[in-house]
Amino acid sequence: MTVMNAEMTDTAAAPPNTPVWDDGGWAGLPRLRGDVTADVCVVGLGGSGLSAIGELRRLGASVVGVDAGTVAAGAAGRNGGFLLAGSSKFYHDAVAAYGRERALGIYRLTMAELDRIAAETPRAVRRVGSLRIAADAGEVEDCRAQLAAMTADGLKAEWYEGPEGAGFLVPTDAAFNPLHRCRILAARHAEAGARLFEHSPAVHIAAEEVRTPEGRVRCGRVIVAVDGRLERLLPALEGRVRTARLQMVATAPLPDIRFPRPVYMRYGYEWWQQLADGRIALGGFRDRGGDPQWTHDAEPCDAVQGMIDGFLRGTLGIHAPITHRWAASVSFTDDGLPVLAEVEPGVWACGGYSGTGNVIGAICGRAAAQMAVTGRSELAGVFGG
Numbered sequence: 445m446t447v448m449n450a451e452m453t454d455t456a457a458a459p460p461n462t463p464v465w466d467d468g469g470w471a472g473l474p475r476l477r478g479d480v481t482a483d484v485c486v487v488g489l490g491g492s493g494l495s496a497i498g499e500l501r502r503l504g505a506s507v508v509g510v511d512a513g514t515v516a517a518g519a520a521g522r523n524g525g526f527l528l529a530g531s532s533k534f535y536h537d538a539v540a541a542y543g544r545e546r547a548l549g550i551y552r553l554t555m556a557e558l559d560r561i562a563a564e565t566p567r568a569v570r571r572v573g574s575l576r577i578a579a580d581a582g583e584v585e586d587c588r589a590q591l592a593a594m595t596a597d598g599l600k601a602e603w604y605e606g607p608e609g610a611g612f613l614v615p616t617d618a619a620f621n622p623l624h625r626c627r628i629l630a631a632r633h634a635e636a637g638a639r640l641f642e643h644s645p646a647v648h649i650a651a652e653e654v655r656t657p658e659g660r661v662r663c664g665r666v667i668v669a670v671d672g673r674l675e676r677l678l679p680a681l682e683g684r685v686r687t688a689r690l691q692m693v694a695t696a697p698l699p700d701i702r703f704p705r706p707v708y709m710r711y712g713y714e715w716w717q718q719l720a721d722g723r724i725a726l727g728g729f730r731d732r733g734g735d736p737q738w739t740h741d742a743e744p745c746d747a748v749q750g751m752i753d754g755f756l757r758g759t760l761g762i763h764a765p766i767t768h769r770w771a772a773s774v775s776f777t778d779d780g781l782p783v784l785a786e787v788e789p790g791v792w793a794c795g796g797y798s799g800t801g802n803v804i805g806a807i808c809g810r811a812a813a814q815m816a817v818t819g820r821s822e823l824a825g826v827f828g829g
């Protein structure tokens with residue numbers, strides 16, 4: 445990208461398009477060469493695919509997993525690090541769209557998954573809650589409406605006014621290092637016998653066989669756990685999911701902690717958290733980036749990066765140097781519910797998390813694993829059509 449002003453770019457220390465989560469400490473996994481056999485092949489080693497692999501292991505299935513890049517090379521290792529309960533819609537909107545029983549069912553399922561994620565990888569998770577903050581008076585009313593709907597259904601949330609602004613706090617939500625979590629899970633699964641391969645893109649996918657440029661997985665079933673660009677991998681999903689680019693920056697550490705918990709604002713279009721070392725990780729402005737953000741390109745663009753910078757310097761008043769700029773692809777669905785579907789006999793797809801796949805993606809990965817092995821899943825019901 446071009447230099448937009450001196451304050452924005454003159455201190456960028458990390459290589460281009462590197463997330464703040466990447467501390468370099470990953471030994472890597474081999475490339476798939478030749479033939480291997482497994483009960484199930486998982487395509488995509490992000491948070492969803494790794495959750496699927498954990499569930500497959502629990503069910504006693506043998507697994508081969510392949511990733512086109514490295515573990516969590518996509519959005520799973522490049523996101524905002526929020527672990528929020530609920531669907532991609534705010535709770536009152538979810539009640540209106542899906543009905544109360546279903547909205548509450550999704551919320552409860554995600555709360556339980558959040559507990560499971562925290563217990564499974566405690567070193568990667570900080571259980572600090574989250575804040576939704578209103579950007580203007582209209583959004584204050586919307587926050588009140590959401591809080592009222594949540595408390596009416598017994599969900600934990602409380603009104604908040606503080607240095608970040610006015611809104612509400614959900615004490616049970618969390619922040620995490622998404623890349624660290626995925627690396628912990630991948631190392632654990634590989635040690636337990638799952639055969640995982642990096643730099644091995646699936647170029648042909650069928651239930652009985654997944655081919656990569658140099659290898660082949662002979663299997664009985666396949667789980668495709670890819671969020672952004674899912675419709676490229678599985679053209680049957682064209683029209684059901686649509687890929688977009690989300691972008692972030694991170695700063696050098698601040699000397700003080702100003703944001704003890706992750707914050708999202710303007711209906712979730714902007715979001716930020718302060719990491720334990722004092723850095724700010726901030727993203728947003730997809731909507732204001734307009735149509736060009738509906739793209740399969742996963743490189744940062746000047747227009748959105750400039751708006752993020754303006755928000756960091758102007759609204760948040762933070763002038764620490766920016767050290768990281770990055771982007772990644774996610775996919776959206778029209779109804780805000782994820783895709784969890786058998787796209788052809790023996791080939792399961794999960795994705796389409798509409799920007800919020802850290803928790804729901806883990807559920808969908810596990811649900812796909814259960815369906816691939818047992819033909820049914822107690823997790824899948826609330827997402828069904």
Ligand SMILES: Cc1cc2nc3c(=O)[nH]c(=O)nc-3n(C[C@H](O)[C@H](O)[C@H](O)COP(=O)(O)OP(=O)(O)OC[C@H]3O[C@@H](n4cnc5c(N)ncnc54)[C@H](O)[C@@H]3O)c2cc1C
Nearest residue numbers: 488490491492512518519520523524526646671800801802
């Ligand atoms: C900037 C940003 C901020 C976000 N913030 C949040 C947040 O705070 N909270 C939240 O819940 N969600 C957030 N999201 C969304 C969330 O990151 C994603 O929904 C989630 O991580 C998707 O994970 P996944 O494992 O399903 O898929 P992906 O991360 O898309 O992983 C797919 C993997 O598949 C691999 N792959 C792709 N094609 C192939 C192929 N042909 N063969 C083999 N492998 C392939 C990729 O290399 C990748 O590693 C954010 C996303 C972005 C981009």
